[in-house]
Amino acid sequence: MTEPEPFIRYIQRTVELTEEELTEFTAAFKLKKLKKKQFIIQPDFIAQYRSYVVEGALRSYVIGQDGVDHTINFAIEDWWVSDLNSYLYQKPATMFVVAIEDSTVLQIEYENEQRLKQANHKFETFFRIAAERTAAFHQRRIISALTRTAEERYNDFLLVYPSVAQRLPQYAIASYLGMTTEFLSKIRNHKVRKKN
Amino acid sequence: MTEPEPFIRYIQRTVELTEEELTEFTAAFKLKKLKKKQFIIQPDFIAQYRSYVVEGALRSYVIGQDGVDHTINFAIEDWWVSDLNSYLYQKPATMFVVAIEDSTVLQIEYENEQRLKQANHKFETFFRIAAERTAAFHQRRIISALTRTAEERYNDFLLVYPSVAQRLPQYAIASYLGMTTEFLSKIRNHKVRKKN
DNA sequence: AAATTCGGTTGAACTACTTCAACTCTTTTC
DNA sequence: GAAAAGAGTTGAAGTAGTTCAACCGAATTT
Numbered sequence: 523m524t525e526p527e528p529f530i531r532y533i534q535r536t537v538e539l540t541e542e543e544l545t546e547f548t549a550a551f552k553l554k555k556l557k558k559k560q561f562i563i564q565p566d567f568i569a570q571y572r573s574y575v576v577e578g579a580l581r582s583y584v585i586g587q588d589g590v591d592h593t594i595n596f597a598i599e600d601w602w603v604s605d606l607n608s609y610l611y612q613k614p615a616t617m618f619v620v621a622i623e624d625s626t627v628l629q630i631e632y633e634n635e636q637r638l639k640q641a642n643h644k645f646e647t648f649f650r651i652a653a654e655r656t657a658a659f660h661q662r663r664i665i666s667a668l669t670r671t672a673e674e675r676y677n678d679f680l681l682v683y684p685s686v687a688q689r690l691p692q693y694a695i696a697s698y699l700g701m702t703t704e705f706l707s708k709i710r711n712h713k714v715r716k717k718n
Numbered sequence: 719m720t721e722p723e724p725f726i727r728y729i730q731r732t733v734e735l736t737e738e739e740l741t742e743f744t745a746a747f748k749l750k751k752l753k754k755k756q757f758i759i760q761p762d763f764i765a766q767y768r769s770y771v772v773e774g775a776l777r778s779y780v781i782g783q784d785g786v787d788h789t790i791n792f793a794i795e796d797w798w799v800s801d802l803n804s805y806l807y808q809k810p811a812t813m814f815v816v817a818i819e820d821s822t823v824l825q826i827e828y829e830n831e832q833r834l835k836q837a838n839h840k841f842e843t844f845f846r847i848a849a850e851r852t853a854a855f856h857q858r859r860i861i862s863a864l865t866r867t868a869e870e871r872y873n874d875f876l877l878v879y880p881s882v883a884q885r886l887p888q889y890a891i892a893s894y895l896g897m898t899t900e901f902l903s904k905i906r907n908h909k910v911r912k913k914n
Numbered sequence: 915a916a917a918t919t920c921g922g923t924t925g926a927a928c929t930a931c932t933t934c935a936a937c938t939c940t941t942t943t944c
Numbered sequence: 945g946a947a948a949a950g951a952g953t954t955g956a957a958g959t960a961g962t963t964c965a966a967c968c969g970a971a972t973t974t
Contacts, residue, residue: 586865606857610850643839650846653853660856661802668896669782700864
């Protein structure tokens with residue numbers, strides 16, 4: 523790795539490592555440049571990597587029976603992305619993960635992650651915290667999906683991820699929030715007629 | 719703890735511990751009996767415990783602006799339950815967690831969990847795996863919510879959790895799956911009229 | 915054991931959101 | 945640089961799922 527600063531800061535915000543440990547840890551990651559529209563995960567293939575976004579934006583999605591595309595997550599700078607169920611359990615993916623801008627990511631391979639976790643208690647702690655954050659994040663999203671209307675979900679999203687909202691195409695935001703692009707367009711332009 | 723067998727087996731399925739470690743680990747848990755309708759977590763209070771269900775069934779839910787009750791999760795034997803965002807970050811809960819049958823749980827206090835994780839790499843691994851399972855589980859639920867109709871979600875649920883489906887009241891299942899009790903009732907009795 | 919509450923059912927009316935189709939503007943491709 | 949594809953907008957019609965209200969039986973309370 524050529525050690526991008528933000529990644530090092532991300533690690534240091536999570537666990538306290540010595541210089542040596544930091545070197546060992548970051549050595550397990552490989553820098554990869556992605557062109558817009560390039561895929562890093564596809565259904566039926568096993569997700570080999572977990573990727574930290576250094577620069578750019580990626581989107582993960584599934585295609586339902588009906589052929590409609592549903593955004594499961596996206597990731598911009600300082601976020602992680604993978605197909606969790608594929609990566610963690612090394613079974614075939616159900617998701618696509620694609621770059622929606624030219625991007626740079628740091629990737630760790632499954633086997634290398636296992637090795638790191640075994641080698642050092644602190645590295646294990648790092649991945650434990652990462653998993654907890656993901657679980658807690660998903661929990662909040664589930665609550666939002668169950669309790670809020672389309673318009674509320676969009677407004678919440680703008681408040682929580684203003685920078686993301688500006689960078690992503692609207693169809694990605696709409697399908698992430700569980701609505702059609704058309705409906706999101708109407709919400710944004712106050713074209714939603716209410717019975718109240 | 720009085721060491722219920724299923725809990726020990728759960729631990730051994732997750733990490734390999736020596737007799738001594740197992741004793742140290744289980745000592746951090748306290749057995750608690752719950753009467754039906756007893757709450758263990760309530761909004762505005764900090765979730766102090768993570769609870770493993772030895773026997774019985776619990777339900778976690780939030781109440782939306784509209785006053786409607788939404789099931790976030792439930793837990794039967796061999797599952798865990800808590801308000802993750804409250805417990806992990808020790809901030810006020812947004813959820814209720816209540817026993818829907820007389821139940822027995824094993825509870826670990828936040829501070830004790832922290833102590834265990836620091837004390838032994840394997841204990842850290844245990845909680846890392848637990849967090850990963852939760853994250854992966856939530857991911858699957860999000861995909862289901864985004865890609866499937868109410869009826870499909872119910873059928874999927876029956877397939878994946880047949881035992882849970884038999885034990886839980888229907889209003890809990892309905893609100894877990896993101897629909898009303900009335901609609902689930904119609905699905906179950908094939909009273910849903912389709913335009914196809 | 916009567917009264918109340920709780921969980922579930924049913925039908926009719928309603929609505930939040932989708933679908934479809936047509937159009938515009940921007941970006942990409944050859 | 946013309947043509948095609950991609951992203952977003954708008955309106956009209958349609959539908960999956962909600963709401964409301966009335967009812968039933970079983971469990972819980974008094």
